[in-house]
Amino acid sequence: MLPKRLSAAEYAAGIRAGSRTVLGRAITLVESTLPADQRLGQEVLQALLPHTGRSLRVGITGVPGVGKSTFIEALGRYLVESRGKKLAVLAVDPSSQRGGGSILGDKTRMPWLAAQAAAFIRPSPAGRSLGGVARATREAMLLCEAAGHDVIFVETVGVGQSETAVHGMVDFFLLLLLAGAGDELQGMKRGIMEMADALCITKADQGNEQAARRAKVDYQSALHLFPAAPSGQVPPVLLTSAVSGTGLAEVWQAIEGYAAATQQSGYFEQRRQQQQLQWLHQSIVQELEARFYADAAVHARLPALQQDVAAGRITPFAAATQLLDLTGTAGATSPR
Ligand SMILES: Nc1nc2c(ncn2[C@@H]2O[C@H](COP(=O)(O)OP(=O)(O)O)[C@@H](O)[C@H]2O)c(=O)[nH]1
Ligand SMILES: [Mg+2]
Known part of the structure; x- marks a missing residue:
């Protein structure tokens, strides 16, 4: 039986040693929506990146x-x-x-x-x-x-x-x-x-x-x-x-x-690099969205603004801008 909690280094070592149990548990970490699991999962990934x-x-x-x-x-x-x-x-x-x-x-x-x-x-x-x-x-x-x-x-x-x-x-x-x-x-x-x-x-x-x-x-x-x-x-x-x-x-x-x-021809590596960059930008968008909806000010203001948008009292764009201005991401809406 494995102990309930492993450190990132223990996960990495277990995976490198070929333990299917540790591999399965590490995948569970990166699948998790709990912030603590996600942090640990990222540490494990970082440790294993060279491999x-x-x-x-x-x-x-x-x-x-x-x-x-x-x-x-x-x-x-x-x-x-x-x-x-x-x-x-x-x-x-x-x-x-x-x-x-x-x-x-x-x-x-x-x-x-x-x-x-x-x-x-x-x-x-x-x-x-x-x-x-x-x-x-x-x-x-x-x-x-x-x-x-x-x-x-x-x-x-x-x-x-x-x-x-x-x-x-x-x-x-x-x-x-x-x-x-x-x-x-x-x-x-x-x-x-x-x-x-x-x-x-x-x-x-x-x-x-x-x-x-x-x-x-x-x-x-x-x-x-x-x-x-x-x-x-x-x-x-x-x-x-x-x-x-x-x-x-x-x-x-x-x-x-x-x-x-x-x-x-070099295309193989080029495709992987493009995928990495695409992934970077997708991660930014996902993380911005998650932070936006987790923001307390947005949370408080959103229901009323939704009603205003639905009733046609304000345009969706203006409402979105108002909400974004409430967060630390204000001004970060330039197109990619
Ligand atoms: N005759 C024949 N049937 C197959 C072959 N490959 C899959 N099947 C059948 O096709 C059905 C669907 O297969 P499955 O692998 O679950 O398809 P998936 O939904 O695309 O994953 C199953 O009933 C398989 O037995 C094949 O090469 N020949
Ligand atoms: Mg299938």
Whole structure:
């Protein structure tokens, strides 16, 4: 049994020594909304920072039911068994509730990985805004890296803004697609296809192979209409089956090939630097907002001003300015 409270140095040492219990507890700290936990979590992260950044970070998206979790189980098994990798599976699902709701990242979809010492699976933090979930997941990723996990998978719910958040924290973004839906190209959100570094047509098995090959051709021609990716790499379209194992080695080859090519060109590091800067600015905005709403003067004045705005007695902008002037952040509203 571990003692109830550990120091930041004890957390860091435990994580470096490969303790899954300490890693899990440190992730709980960075997920916590309690200020004391958050402070300790930041100290742990700071201590571990020199040991982060050495993994390959892979985001996996696609509509619910496309087979993301099953795919991660199959690809993860290939990586552990055939490539000797140590991996972590994280998830971003702002709709997730503890003890019910979404099963994203659920160990029941990844029974083999869940039983492996070389794999660490963590479901999405629950009951938070997307911003809060994204922050916790980024920080969990760093903790997993310090624990020596050299591949990090981040699964998204595949709806809404979660994809953008995950794209902003990974090196490689993989879009899973189903064949045979017929109008998949029209239904597809163009922006997500543009973010993808590779497309996988899933469930290419059990009589579905021909439809999958047709979908591959369709997506390949659709990709030709897109502007060149900033990475300089053309996203491949691959056929995969988590059931038969088809295409899994090819997917990994594509990911490693991409990493090697972009490390060579400098884009890999550039993308990470951009992500860090984006994260800095998002953190500033989140923190300003939190401090604003926690301000006692704002708290006192807000209800009356809300009524004035609703009744049309004052413009929303003027009301916002009045409230901001009550806080120490006055004058800090210049655009980024
Ligand atoms: N035939 C076949 N079924 C699959 C494959 N991958 C997943 N499935 C099934 O598709 C359903 C959804 O899978 P899941 O991994 O939970 O999808 P997610 O919602 O995207 O995470 C499950 O019933 C899986 O058994 C595959 O490669 N082939
Ligand atoms: Mg899933």
